[in-house]
Amino acid sequence: MGKLTYVKSASQLICMDGGLGPRTGRGMSMLGITANGSVVIEDGIIVFSGSDTLAEHYLSTRQDDVEIIDARGKVVTPGLIDPHTHIVFAGSRENELELRLQGAKYIDILKRGGGILNTARSTREASEEELVRQSKVRLDRFLLHGVTTIEAKSGYGLTVTDELKQLRAARALNDSHPIDVVSTFMGAHAVPEEYNNNPEGYVDLVINEMLPAVAEQELAEFCDVFCEQGVFSIAESRRILEAAGRLGFKLKIHADEIAENFGGAELAARLGAVSAEHLLKASEEGIQALAKSDTIAVLLPGTALFLMEQAAAARKMIAAGVAVALSTDCNPGSSPTVSMPFIMNAACLTMKMTPAEVLTASTINAAYAIGREKVMGSIEIGKQGDLVLFDADNYRQLQYYYGMNLVHTVIKKGQVVVKGGVLVDRQQPAY
Numbered sequence: 001m002g003k004l005t006y007v008k009s010a011s012q013l014i015c016m017d018g019g020l021g022p023r024t025g026r027g028m029s030m031l032g033i034t035a036n037g038s039v040v041i042e043d044g045i046i047v048f049s050g051s052d053t054l055a056e057h058y059l060s061t062r063q064d065d066v067e068i069i070d071a072r073g074k075v076v077t078p079g080l081i082d083p084h085t086h087i088v089f090a091g092s093r094e095n096e097l098e099l100r101l102q103g104a105k106y107i108d109i110l111k112r113g114g115g116i117l118n119t120a121r122s123t124r125e126a127s128e129e130e131l132v133r134q135s136k137v138r139l140d141r142f143l144l145h146g147v148t149t150i151e152a153k154s155g156y157g158l159t160v161t162d163e164l165k166q167l168r169a170a171r172a173l174n175d176s177h178p179i180d181v182v183s184t185f186m187g188a189h190a191v192p193e194e195y196n197n198n199p200e201g202y203v204d205l206v207i208n209e210m211l212p213a214v215a216e217q218e219l220a221e222f223c224d225v226f227c228e229q230g231v232f233s234i235a236e237s238r239r240i241l242e243a244a245g246r247l248g249f250k251l252k253i254h255a256d257e258i259a260e261n262f263g264g265a266e267l268a269a270r271l272g273a274v275s276a277e278h279l280l281k282a283s284e285e286g287i288q289a290l291a292k293s294d295t296i297a298v299l300l301p302g303t304a305l306f307l308m309e310q311a312a313a314a315r316k317m318i319a320a321g322v323a324v325a326l327s328t329d330c331n332p333g334s335s336p337t338v339s340m341p342f343i344m345n346a347a348c349l350t351m352k353m354t355p356a357e358v359l360t361a362s363t364i365n366a367a368y369a370i371g372r373e374k375v376m377g378s379i380e381i382g383k384q385g386d387l388v389l390f391d392a393d394n395y396r397q398l399q400y401y402y403g404m405n406l407v408h409t410v411i412k413k414g415q416v417v418v419k420g421g422v423l424v425d426r427q428q429p430a431y
């Protein structure tokens with residue numbers, strides 16, 4: 001006799017079936033809603049989802065202890081997935097917001113040794129334990145916002161030793177925190193100052209030393225590159241990503257964030273990258289190339305807002321047939337937030353994505369963007385029991401009541417980890 005977690009009587013159960021491939025076009029609006037819906041979880045895995053009536057029938061066949069979670073008046077969705085973060089870092093950069101408000105450009109701050117290089121200095125100085133300590137607070141905050149899985153990139157070490165340290169910290173967080181952390185190696189996040197006069201030498205270091213060490217120690221599943229004018233060129237990005245591919249890494253690209261027509265989206269499609277991320281300045285050709293590929297567009301409307309730039313052309317991408325996912329881009333420079341609910345609001349209000357598309361982009365399509373579509377992203381028998389109960393009568397209210405955190409309960413692998421908007425059995429992070 002085992003123990004079952006029984007979530008019952010949700011005003012709307014949003015199931016989001018996952019077997020159809022990444023959702024595109026009108027498929028992004030198909031939520032699979034059950035009114036008065038129930039979910040049963042056993043040993044962390046969903047064993048039933050459907051109507052209350054069918055759930056009662058299912059449970060009558062079982063002789064187990066049942067923990068009942070009353071979801072009346074709540075919308076229940078799959079746990080939110082954030083497929084693009086830089087959460088492992090030390091320090092903060094609020095001074096840069098003021099500089100940008102006075103007219104400084106994000107990329108110019110980086111060129112002057114600030115930005116990513118500023119965080120690289122504090123991250124190099126921090127011990128692994130200190131990185132874990134600072135990043136754990138961010139993970140707790142993610143959980144309070146309904147996020148049950150994140151991707152986390154390295155890229156603030158920029159030396160072999162410090163990149164490995166950052167990735168080990170991500171692994172320690174994955175091992176010790178309810179949130180699943182999927183690691184990405186991003187040594188090519190910026191050229192460190194000691195290579196200012198020899199940027200190709202840094203590309204060689206990434207390819208010849210960092211990538212093999214990360215692969216050997218199995219510290220990351222993906223490899224990402226900041227493919228951008230003044231950072232890593234198309235040719236350099238291609239060299240790094242092709243080398244990563246040969247070592248078995250799956251690929252991601254920070255593509256077309258700042259410069260017009262740089263060709264990042266086209267490169268992602270050509271290399272068969274799992275995702276192309278940012279895409280604020282993606283060209284028509286780039287969007288068409290993504291539409292013809294299996295590459296997911298991970299859009300980051302919080303970053304556009306925080307950098308005071310025009311958001312990505314989500315409507316154009318969805319119309320073209322590109323599969324779109326959403327993310328916070330949580331990082332200390334261009335998007336210091338953990339609030340997926342706010343990002344979902346921003347996607348709706350700044351990119352005109354509908355409330356239904358927004359949910360798809362934050363669950364099943366986000367799962368595809370991190371290669372986890374078989375285990376999460378939808379409420380289906382056999383998937384992880386990762387659920388969020390929102391204080392809302394229907395899913396449209398999640399975007400209507402903007403800027404508010406409506407997360408009431410979070411369930412991770414069948415365990416209640418947030419209840420009444422408060423972490424269970426964990427110290428609350430100080431805000």
Ligand SMILES: N=CN[C@@H](CCC(=O)O)C(=O)O
Nearest residue numbers: 115116226329331332333334
């Ligand atoms: N653009 C590059 N990387 C991050 C920002 C990192 C930082 O500024 O620290 C991003 O995705 O926005």
Ligand SMILES: [Zn+2]
Nearest residue numbers: 084086254329
């Ligand atoms: Zn990023």
